[in-house]
Amino acid sequence: MGGLLAARALSEAFDRVTLLERDELPAEPRNRRGVPQGQHVHVLLPRGSEVLGSFFPGLADELGAAGVPLTQLARQIRFVVSGHRLVRGHLGPTMLQPTRATLEHAVRQRVAALPGVEFVQGCDVTGLTTEGGRVTGARFTRRGDGGQEETVQADLVVDALGRSGRSLEWMSQQGYPRPPEERIQVGIRYVSCMMRTPPDALAPEQGILVGPVPGRPRAMAFMACEGDRWVLTVAGMAGDHPPTDPDAYLAFVETIAPPDVHEVITKSERLSDLVTHTFPASLRRHYEKLRAHPEGLLVFGDGLCSFNPIYGQGMTVASLEAEAMRACLAAGDHELARRFYRAAAKAIDPAWQLSATGDLALPEIKGPRPLATRLINRYVARLHRVGSGDVAVADAFWRVAGYLDPTPALLRPSVAVRVLTRRGGD
Structure with missing residues (x-):
């Protein structure tokens, strides 16, 4: 998704955009090897839906026609956080709930139809070409043809290869330092399956999200998707991992799910095998703090920051980075990398703050907890408790969680007074 969104932004500034893709891309919505997390719960938060709508007009209607639920975030999602169910x-804010395969296929079809866009499938990127200190293209080999190396020349190369950090090696070869990094070892594994619930078993709810709490670093998401199906994803952090035996899996779910939700799950039909994905650490690379960058190269998406997936931020933040790239390209190519990394950091900052402080609210997660972090976590936990009975506080949280308002909106006097003076409703 990061590469597709970057290509959409690039298409407005360049006559030709070439995407080098490792997989042979399916002609229909289907999970693929290059997206190992694709069969787990994905959400496109309200702000992400807005940005995709600006890049691809009519996309929401297209997905809706394919059966993708459009959900009222504050009314049709049951959110249990810090042990409290928000009222x-x-x-207000709505979000799309497609499976990853359906969303990616729809976006890829739109990108492929853009003038000047070309996909080179089934290839591995092997390095960059440079001239006079500037990146001038990328080297790659096609799988199955003997490994003969080819080159595509480019005025700009965007690394959307993921969190592996290939650009770190390439930049080091040119004498550039590594960017400062932040890392939080979350040790998370999630196990998922596709299900079909009894008719209207949870109506009007379209999703249930239960966050971890101290002493129980477990979380779950049970979300409606296209095809009259639901995706169940169960996660365990700090090594407290869900099992893959079906009976043990349901017993693990019972330790997290509200009783009525667990009852629905036990009565639902499992439509797929259990699938797993492991995520060792949240990682942020601060390219914006480097004093110099190689001209002709931008790092994008998970190469800049990859979050603990239980917060559902990845695709929305990638869309905000693409929006920042579009704005930076429209302003010209002078100091493009410096301007883009600073703009991307502004999009990443609130997401990282939410996920990092959320992780560090759990004593099971190792990491520094300065006074500011401890105070924020105490305030947020109280906000969640008050939000279990106070609609105004809950609405403020929903808007921040959907990336429609900045994180400091939770500290506005109209919200903070209620948080600090009222009691919760559960």
Whole structure:
């Protein structure tokens, strides 16, 4: 998704955009090897839906016609966080709930139809070409043809290869330092399956999200998707991992799910095998703090920051980075890398703050907890408790969680007074 969104932004500034893709891409919505997390719960938060709508007009209607639920975030999602169930808010932010395969296929079809866009499939990127200190293209080999190396020349190369950090090696070869990094060892594994619930078993709810709490570093998401199906994802952090035996899996779910939700799950039909994915650490690379960058190269998406997936931020933040790239390219190529990394950091900062402080609220997660972090976590835990009965507080949280308002909106006097003076409703 990061590469596709970057290509969409690039298509407005360049006559030709070439995507080098490792997989042979399917002609229909289907999970593929290059997206190992693709069969687990994915959400496109309200702000991400807005950005995709600006890049691809009519995409929401297209996905809706394919059966993708459009959900009222504050009214149709049951959110249990810090051990408290948030009260239902007012009608407002909506989000799409497609499976990853369906969303990616729809976006890829739109990108492929853009003038000047070309996909080179089934290839491995092996390095960069440079001239006079500037990146001038990428080297790659096609799988199955004997490994003969080819080159594609480019005015700009965007590394959307993921969190592996290939650009770190390439930049080091040119004498550039590594960017400062932040890493939080979350040790998370999630196990998922596709299910079909009894008709209207949870209506009007379209999803249930239960976050971890101290002493129980486990979380779950049970979300409706296209095809009259639901995806169940169960996660365990700090090595407290869910099992893959079906009976043991349901017993693990019972330790997290609200009783009525667990009952629905036990009565639902499992449509797929259990699949797993492991995520060792949240990682952020601060390219914006480097004093110099190689011209002709930008790092994008998970190469900049990859979050603990239980917070559902990845695709939305990638869309915000693409929006930042579009704005930077429209302003010209002078100091493009410096301007883009600073703009991307502004998009990443609130997401990282939310996920990092959320992780460090759990004593099971190792990491530094300065006074500011401890105070924020105490405030947020109280906000969640008050939000279990106060609609105004819950609505403020929903808007921040959907990336429609900045994180400091939770500290506005109209919200903070309620958080600090009221009691919770559960």
